[in-house]
Every structure is written in structure tokens, then in C-alpha cells.
Amino acid sequence: MISTKHLEQLIEAAVFSSDKPLSIKKIKDQLLPHYGIATPQIKQALINIEKHYRPRGVNLVEVASGFQFQIKAEHNEDIALLTEEKPQKYSRALLETLALIAYKQPITRSEIEDVRGVAVSSHIIKTLIEREWIKILGYKEVPGRPSMYGTTKEFLDYFSLKSLDQLPDLIPIEESSIVNGTMQDIIPFNIKK
Numbered sequence: 001m002i003s004t005k006h007l008e009q010l011i012e013a014a015v016f017s018s019d020k021p022l023s024i025k026k027i028k029d030q031l032l033p034h035y036g037i038a039t040p041q042i043k044q045a046l047i048n049i050e051k052h053y054r055p056r057g058v059n060l061v062e063v064a065s066g067f068q069f070q071i072k073a074e075h076n077e078d079i080a081l082l083t084e085e086k087p088q089k090y091s092r093a094l095l096e097t098l099a100l101i102a103y104k105q106p107i108t109r110s111e112i113e114d115v116r117g118v119a120v121s122s123h124i125i126k127t128l129i130e131r132e133w134i135k136i137l138g139y140k141e142v143p144g145r146p147s148m149y150g151t152t153k154e155f156l157d158y159f160s161l162k163s164l165d166q167l168p169d170l171i172p173i174e175e176s177s178i179v180n181g182t183m184q185d186i187i188p189f190n191i192k193k
Contacts, residue, residue: 001035002032002035002037004045004048007032007035007037007041007042007045008045008048008049010031010032011027011031011042011045011046011049012049014027014031015049015060015067015068015069016069018068020065020066020068020157021063021064021065021066021067021068021157022066022067022068023065023066023067024039024042024043024046024066024067026066027042027066028042046060046062046067053069057071057072057075058070058071058072059072061160062162063156063157063160063161063162064153064156064157064161064162064163065153065154065156065157068157070160091124093116093118093120093121093124094124094127094128096116097112097116097120097124097125097128098128098133098134098155100112100115100116101128101134101149101150101151102151102155102164102167103167103170105137105148105149105150105151106137106138106148106149106150107148107149107150108140108146108147108148108149109125109146109147109149110146125149128149131154131158132152132154132155133151133152133154133155133158134149134150134151134152134155135149135150135151135152136148136149137149137150151164
């Protein structure tokens with residue numbers, strides 16, 4: 001048998017040391033198989049860890065793939081001063097394309113181009129696939145069978161989302177600056193890494 005304190009310490013250490021979010025299933029099957037811990041006990045331990053970290057500079061958060069520690073958003077700029085790496089810069093075209101895929105998936109390249117009014121570079125699609133933010137969901141049953149794109153769990157994890165339901169609401173297109181020839185209102189999320 002394992003004490004509640006020991007269970008929480010094991011889970012905390014595992015999440016802290018993991019380079020990817022940890023799911024409850026992975027915690028149960030790979031970290032705790034010899035302890036016979038039930039899923040509700042793991043969930044309660046995660047709740048207790050989350051509460052412990054709530055007033056601190058990092059928080060335990062649940063994203064699409066599981067649980068991970070994240071720096072509180074209010075500290076991002078200050079913490080960024082410690083790293084010599086420049087944050088990745090993404091073009092407006094890439095962000096617009098990503099936003100359209102996130103909100104309108106499944107969507108084809110030509111449908112993205114229809115909304116944006118310009119061609120979508122192959123480089124943009126390649127970059128989004130390489131970052132594992134989008135994937136091909138299938139092929140549209142029209143001549144040429146174009147690829148239909150959608151977002152991935154990695155996309156949700158990167159933007160600290162559990163599901164697409166957490167995406168901010170879009171403003172109606174009539175109120176958007178899209179009508180005036182820009183895509184300013186279609187990029188609802190911030191790049192953090």
C-alpha cells in the first residue's frame with residue numbers, strides 16, 4: 001500500500017520530469033502498476049497537487065494529452081529574459097492559416113485560400129505539419145481529392161487547451177476586419193514558445 005503523500009510525490013515528480021503531458025492512464029499503467037491504485041485516487045492526487053501549486057509561480061494544468069506543469073502566464077515575459085533563445089516568430093499568413101484550420105476543420109487548402117483571398121504557401125502547410133499542429137484528416141470527395149486538414153492534440157497542448165471547445169469565440173464576420181480586407185480578428189490565440 002502507498003500513502004496519499006507518497007502517491008502525490010510520485011505523480012508530482014513524474015509530471016515534473018516528463019517532457020510531454022502525462023495522461024491518467026499513463027500514470028496508472030506505467031508509473032503505478034505495482035501499487036494497485038484506482039483511477040479516482042490518481043484524480044484526487046492530481047487535484048491536491050493542482051491546489052498546492054495554485055498560489056505558486058507554476059501550475060499543474062490539464063491539456064488534451066494529460067497533465068503538465070506550466071509557468072503562470074503573468075510570469076512569461078520575465079522568465080523569457082533567462083533564455084537566450086529568441087521566441088519562434090510565425091508569419092501572419094501561417095497564423096491565419098492555423099486559425100482557419102482550428103475553427104473550420106476539416107478544411108481544404110482551397111477553402112482556406114477562398115477565405116484568405118490569397119494562395120496558401122506549401123511551406124506554411126509543411127511547417128504546420130512538421131510542428132505537429134495539423135494533420136491530414138482525409139480527402140474530400142471532389143475532383144482531385146484534396147487533403148482535408150485538422151488540428152492535433154499537440155496543437156491543443158501547445159496552446160494549453162483540453163479541447164477545441166475552449167477556443168475563444170469568433171466575432172461575427174460582419175463585425176470583423178476581414179470585411180475590410182484584413183484577417184486581424186481571426187488569430188485568437190497567442191504563440192507562447
